[in-house]
Amino acid sequence: MILTDVKVPFVDLSWQHKPIQGQIEEVIKQVIKRGDFTLGKALAEFETAFAQTCGVRYGIGVSSGTDAIALGLKACGIAKGDEVLIPANTFIATVIGVIQAEATPILVDCQPDTALIDLEAAAKAITPKTKAIVPVHLYGQMVSPQQLLDFADTYNLLIFEDSAQAHLAQREGYISGSVGLAAGFSFYPSKNLGCFGSGGIVITNEENVAQKVRSLRNYGAPRKYFHTDIGTNSRLDTIQAAILKVKLPFLAEWNQARNQAAKQYDRTLNSLQSQGITLLKNQSNLGHVYHLYVIRLSQFLASHRETIQQKLNEQGVQTGIHYPIPCHLQPAYRYLGYQPGDFPSAELLCEQVLSLPMYPGLEQNQIDLVSEKLWQIITKY
Numbered sequence: 456m457i458l459t460d461v462k463v464p465f466v467d468l469s470w471q472h473k474p475i476q477g478q479i480e481e482v483i484k485q486v487i488k489r490g491d492f493t494l495g496k497a498l499a500e501f502e503t504a505f506a507q508t509c510g511v512r513y514g515i516g517v518s519s520g521t522d523a524i525a526l527g528l529k530a531c532g533i534a535k536g537d538e539v540l541i542p543a544n545t546f547i548a549t550v551i552g553v554i555q556a557e558a559t560p561i562l563v564d565c566q567p568d569t570a571l572i573d574l575e576a577a578a579k580a581i582t583p584k585t586k587a588i589v590p591v592h593l594y595g596q597m598v599s600p601q602q603l604l605d606f607a608d609t610y611n612l613l614i615f616e617d618s619a620q621a622h623l624a625q626r627e628g629y630i631s632g633s634v635g636l637a638a639g640f641s642f643y644p645s646k647n648l649g650c651f652g653s654g655g656i657v658i659t660n661e662e663n664v665a666q667k668v669r670s671l672r673n674y675g676a677p678r679k680y681f682h683t684d685i686g687t688n689s690r691l692d693t694i695q696a697a698i699l700k701v702k703l704p705f706l707a708e709w710n711q712a713r714n715q716a717a718k719q720y721d722r723t724l725n726s727l728q729s730q731g732i733t734l735l736k737n738q739s740n741l742g743h744v745y746h747l748y749v750i751r752l753s754q755f756l757a758s759h760r761e762t763i764q765q766k767l768n769e770q771g772v773q774t775g776i777h778y779p780i781p782c783h784l785q786p787a788y789r790y791l792g793y794q795p796g797d798f799p800s801a802e803l804l805c806e807q808v809l810s811l812p813m814y815p816g817l818e819q820n821q822i823d824l825v826s827e828k829l830w831q832i833i834t835k836y
């Protein structure tokens with residue numbers, strides 16, 4: 456087997472961790488010393504700090520982004536029999552969150568130029584059972600808050616934002632997670648704000664929603680050994696919260712670095728638009744936090760996507776696909792009754808997308824290298 460020298464990894468967290476490693480080790484030591492491993496001091500501090508950063512009153516740490524959606528929706532009053540609108544083009548956790556809240560996910564197509572949920576398509580999927588919409592701020596770009604609020608108002612729906620890929624993203628003066636009744640975030644390690652394992656948070660301005668999530672994440676117990684809800688065990692570990700608290704002050708700067716890197720990709724890839732590459736639209740300029748930098752390949756190039764990825768890999772450039780199969784065509788969710796062709800834009804995107812390396816610390820020469828190698832490979836077709 457030939458081992459390729461990786462010149463541009465898909466994600467590299469070492470750049471962000473190196474300067475703060477000492478601080479992180481110190482806060483971990485403090486948690487060990489205090490012994491408050493669950494629901495400890497650093498958790499409460501981080502919850503407050505994260506909520507404040509998002510301009511929202513309450514933050515409730517949970518054990519994953521998936522649980523943030525599930526427990527958050529439940530706390531917002533979503534229950535069995537309710538229908539919840541979600542995009543077909545998202546990570547599967549959005550679907551899982553809705554199902555774990557015992558509601559029915561109603562999938563909706565996306566806009567091909569942004570990959571975000573198509574609200575006109577969403578309007579057509581509404582029935583008397585529809586109670587909520589979960590917009591996914593995919594790849595780091597928010598769904599238009601103004602359009603979302605108008606939509607929710609027109610159809611009397613609640614908004615629960617899936618902000619797992621959009622920490623501190625902004626659009627139209629709103630911060631990701633502050634538009635709806637509540638929102639869920641993931642702190643999976645490679646997220647814009649990531650912990651050292653699994654973690655998530657629900658944020659909300661509503662005290663009753665916050666209290667409910669607090670109870671649900673801790674066995675449904677608002678106080679010890681007194682259970683008012685059928686809850687679960689889904690707390691954000693104190694150690695993870697302590698790490699996140701060290702990282703939080705750097706988030707805006709890291710997001711800026713992602714945005715700058717994306718601008719440079721845009722510039723260098725622009726000339727490839729005539730060669731079968733399409734750039735996704737950034738409708739929020741500096742507010743797009745580029746969790747992922749995703750391009751589209753022409754239908755012809757897309758039929759060679761695997762080979763293109765392999766050739767890039769041989770040249771030391773790692774890539775990803777987000778996502779190869781839309782949610783409605785995943786085997787586990789066949790029971791929802793969707794068919795190929797139901798969501799043409801989501802299906803087309805799944806065939807055509809290619810995610811290029813993206814992380815703070817990605818250097819200009821690395822971006823140039825990715826663009827150059829991509830150019831060399833695709834112009835041979």
Ligand SMILES: Cc1ncc(COP(=O)(O)O)c(C=O)c1O
Pocket residue numbers: 519520521522545546548549591617619620640641642643653654655
């Ligand atoms: C859009 C989206 N929603 C939800 C999640 C779930 O987060 P987690 O992996 O922390 O459960 C993720 C991330 O994995 C995601 O990308």
